[in-house]
Amino acid sequence: MKIESLDLPDDVIRFYLDSGIEELYPPQAEAIEKGLIEGNNLLAAIPTASGKTLLAELAMLKAISKGGKALYIVPLRALASEKFDRFRSFSSVSVKPGENRGLRVGISTGDFESRDEWLGSNDIIVATSEKTDSLLRNETSWMQEITTIVVDEVHLLDSANRGPTLEVTLTKLMKLNPNCQIIALSATVGNAYEVADWLKAKLVLSEWRPTSLREGVYYGGNINFHGSQKLIDPRTNDDAVNILLDTLEEGGQCLVFESSRKNSVSFAKRAGAKVSETLDKLTRNALDELVEQIIENGETEAANELAKCVRNGTAFHHAGLNSAHRRIVEDGFRSNKIKVISSTPTLAAGLNLPARRVIIRSYRRYDPNYGMQPIPVLDYKQMAGRAGRPHLDPYGESVLIAKSYDEMAGLFDNYIDSDAEDIWSKLGSENALRTHILSTIVNGFATTRDGLLEFIEATFFAHQNDTWGIMDVVDECLDFLRDNKMLEGDEALLPTALGRLVSTLYIDPLSGAYMVDGLKKIKNPTTIGLLHLICKTPDMRQLYLRSNESEIINDIVMAHSDEFVEIPPRSKEMEYEWFLAEVKTALLLQDWVDEKPLDPITEKFNVGEGDVHAFADIAEWLMHSMSRLAGLIAPEMSTDVSNQTALLEKRIHYGASPELIELVSIRGIGRVRARKLYDNGIKTTDSIKEAGLERVSELIGPKTALKLFNEIGLHLDIRSEEPGKVNSQTMSSLMENEQSTFSDFEK
DNA sequence: GTAAGCTTAAGCTTATGGCCACCAC
DNA sequence: TAAGCTTAAGCTTAC
Known part of the structure; x- marks a missing residue:
């Protein structure tokens, strides 16, 4: 089947011909025959590199040419960037009816920061499944304008951690936009037909590969x-x-x-x-x-x-x-x-x-x-x-x-010679249901227990199982949410302010409950105590406690015993071991915010650099969440810790002591450079100005210094202060240059 | 004959991955 | 559970 023969705008056909694609692969042709371009739902269970992305592109481009908007859901941030870069090449394709412009593409993941509402001005939006869930939780308006959803690696429905999120997100999207076209892309799995059935999709099943x-x-x-x-x-x-x-x-x-x-x-x-x-x-x-x-x-x-x-x-x-x-x-x-x-x-x-x-x-x-x-x-x-x-x-x-x-x-x-296993919904566990039930209620997808049941009936879990089997678990979750003041009412299910906040912060309600409890009880809030509070939550990942470490960590606990909200009795061995592992995790974070260099941290805790950043990343989010929770329940706390948690959030972000926060907040200045400046008496933005370009250059190098002065909006002053030393022409062109390379780097 | 280099056996240690918020330029 | 690493012993090879 030829690209030319497809019912697509000329611009699209030209785009593919120009990039050397003329003929469709067999599975792609099959997808076309099954109505991909007419807007049918489709599940393509075909090997990697057999042209899944092209399938998705054709459907998205067709939809956009009819005035639609596409959402591309991926499981990994790295994959999001890869797809984003690919789709950006459509900026030369102009198919949007009534508008003479190339396609706009946006990306939304945890580390690409763009305003959610602004994101809606794009024709294609690439997002992780969790980010999509979060956008739904925050009731982002353009979600209703989506006409085409692509779900990459849909077999992840089987994953115990992440499958339920994908499943619930898809269920919500289908409820929100019942006429939306869904293109699901999957590895070959045993029961692809079952997933297709759930999505009301035609199935393309093939083992064909372009390279044998x-x-x-x-x-x-x-x-x-x-x-x-x-x-x-x-x-x-x-x-x-x-x-x-x-x-x-x-x-x-x-x-x-x-x-x-x-x-x-x-x-x-x-x-x-x-x-x-x-x-x-x-x-x-x-x-x-x-x-x-x-x-x-x-x-x-x-x-x-x-x-x-x-x-x-x-x-x-x-x-x-x-x-x-x-x-x-x-x-x-x-x-x-x-x-x-x-x-x-x-x-x-x-x-x-x-x-x-x-x-x-x-x-x-x-x-x-x-x-x-x-x-x-x-x-x-x-x-x-x-x-x-x-x-x-x-x-x-x-x-x-x-x-x-x-x-x-x-x-x-x-x-x-074996076929891949069947995939199974993992939504049935209490851990998975707890968080998704709360968000479903907060977003109004269910307002009563019956309504909730009806929602669950639409999930992949219900497609595979009888739901009566999980009603006990659902009721346990509802009780938990009521007990912890996240829900009110028996007949009607009403979210409280706390429930709403927990849902939008995207934390596990159990984490929320731990934090609220800890915040209310904490008497002597210190860095280690507050860090331990977030390390205790199920959203934090734990360090593994090695047998020879118990003693050392126990000693530290003893020395700071009044700083922890609660220490389990030593007689409960398992529980106490858990507690020590949480403390170990908190100690890693403490080293990080105390500006310990990465090398000793990785050695001491037997982790990689990437792990330290991952720990800090999660901790920052949880500390932010705890800060917001502290603001909400302030009247119920014995001591107000909002200021401390807010400061700690920043310290975790930068891995820096309190005194460096001002310096480190300047873009391009990390904790190492900030420390150097600080130890040499340059402690604030003002003192940078006073010290002058030359002095700062000595400390952090001329290029970074220039960037720094540009960043704090001082280049005019420098030129007037030192007219003889720097030719203003060279200076500003140099800075423009720096500026562009710097923002490139940020991407 | 001796030292270095290799092989083998026993005992000990340790064991994947990665997502999610909000603020503000 | 099992694979890799460390250590020690046993053997071969080179000088």
């Missing part, structure tokens, strides 16, 4: 495929390294999946020694540049380790890396400088980062309850599916590794 995929198992010196074998030269005594070297010899790149961060690091190191021998001069030089970038962007030992690997043409990738390092690794791999990435499952789903060959070094993962467990078929398929870059590789290969013949046979049966 061969799935094999390595055993006894060969990669064994169905019907063929490939001999691997045993040049080292490490099987995975041999398979990797074989790939490089053929001119391909490799993605290696490991089961833990530590393993991913050690494989990258181990492989580096051998990969290094295969590099040519040109690649070496390019890698050296990457090494420099890595060192520049890192403050910890991990950066050195990564740099060492990259110098050899290998890299590791996991959530402990900071975002700059992740990007350098991903881009370095895409541009074929880095030959191998050894990664945790971070790279399995999401980012588009294919390779000639995928090696799955471990198909087992640790589960605290059951020990090492084989991963689901779906996870395997996602990893294997990364093999083969469309249009670049002649084929893709995935390799599992077996130690015995029996294991090999088992792997063929259980993974290669």
Whole structure:
């Protein structure tokens, strides 16, 4: 089927022809036949890289040309940026009726800050599922104008953490805009028809790929495929390294999946020694540049380790890396400088980062309850599916590794020849229902218990199960919400001011309840006490307590015993252990706000740079929430802590002591530079002005100083103060230059 | 004969990922 | 639960 033959505006057809797309892939053609362009709902359960995005684009562009608006829901922020960048290329496409302009695209995720209402002026809006939920909770007006919804990776409905959010969000959207077209994109799962049925969507089910995929198992010196074998030269005594070297010899790149961060690091190191021998001069030089970038962007030992690997043409990738390092690794791999990435499952789903060959070094993962467990078929398929870059590789290969013949046979049966599992709604748990019941009531989707039941009947959970089974849980949730003053009334369900606030802050009602309780009880509010309060909530993630740490943390608790709201009795062992883990998490945050450098923090708590930022990120949100709650219940508190929580929120954001807050609030000044200025007597914005450009340049470097003065709106003063020193022409053009690079960086 | 280098066995340790708010320029 | 790491012992190789 030709693009030209489709019922689309000329501008759209020209856009695709110009980018070299003339013919549709078979699954895309099937989607067209099933009414994609006529506005039918559609579920496409097809492999990655088989053209899902194009499907979505065609539907969105058609809808916009008829005056509509599209919402594209993704599971990851990184994916949101990727789609946003892609859709921005439509700025040359002008299809909006009555308006002669290119398409506008907006992005909304936790780290891209744009006003929600302003966002509505775009034709396509990309958002994470949680952000979509939050926009609904805040009753964003343009939500009702959406005519096309694309749900990427809809099989995440199966995820225990995040599935319920997606499910409830979709249910709300369908209630809000009953005539909306829904395009759901999914990996191949067992019961795709069931999801399609729920969404009232036509199903496109296909295994077709633009690049063929061969799935094999390595055993006894060969990669064994169905019907063929490939001999691997045993040049080292490490099987995975041999398979990797074989790939490089053929001119391909490799993605290696490991089961833990530590393993991913050690494989990258181990492989580096051998990969290094295969590099040519040109690649070496390019890698050296990457090494420099890595060192520049890192403050910890991990950066050195990564740099060492990259110098050899290998890299590791996991959530402990900071975002700059992740990007350098991903881009370095895409541009074929880095030959191998050894990664945790971070790279399995999401980012588009294919390779000639995928090696799955471990198909087992640790589960605290059951020990090492084989991963689901779906996870395997996602990893294997990364093999083969469309249009670049002649084929893709995935390799599992077996130690015995029996294991090999088992792997063929259980993974290669198996279909992915069915997906199951996880909405039935109390944890999931508690938060979503509250938001459903707050937003008026249900005002009575019967109304709530009716809403639940429309969810995927109810599509798969009888709802009478969860009514007990629903009632428990309602009781919890009433007990904690978030709901009122028996017949009619009325949200209280507290309930509304908890819902819009997007915190678990249980977190809200803990915070309110703690705020009321706290007598001697200190940094560690307040930090512990947020670390206790289910929204905070916990650090793992190692056995030899109990004593040390216990000592700290004893020394500050009057600062904690409540300390469980030591006799309740489990509970006390939990408490110590919460305190440990609070201690990490305390080090962060006390300006401890990252390196000692990562070492002390055995985490990566990326983790520290992730902890701070969550903590900032929770501290903000607690601050807002404190404002609401102020009359009921014995001591007013609003000022303290507000200050702590800022300190967590910047990782800085109170005295630095003024300096650090200036854009471009982080905690390190602020400290340098402060220790040299420059403590406020005014004293920056007094000190002058020259003095500040000495401390933080001329470029940053210039940026800083520009930021505090002082460039005019400088010019008049030092007319002889700086040519105003050069100065202002230089600053313009700085300005643009700086805002580029911010993006 | 000795030291270095390698292999093997036993014992110990440790084990994925990542989303969400609001403010204000 | 099991894989990797560390340590120690046992063996081979090189001088």
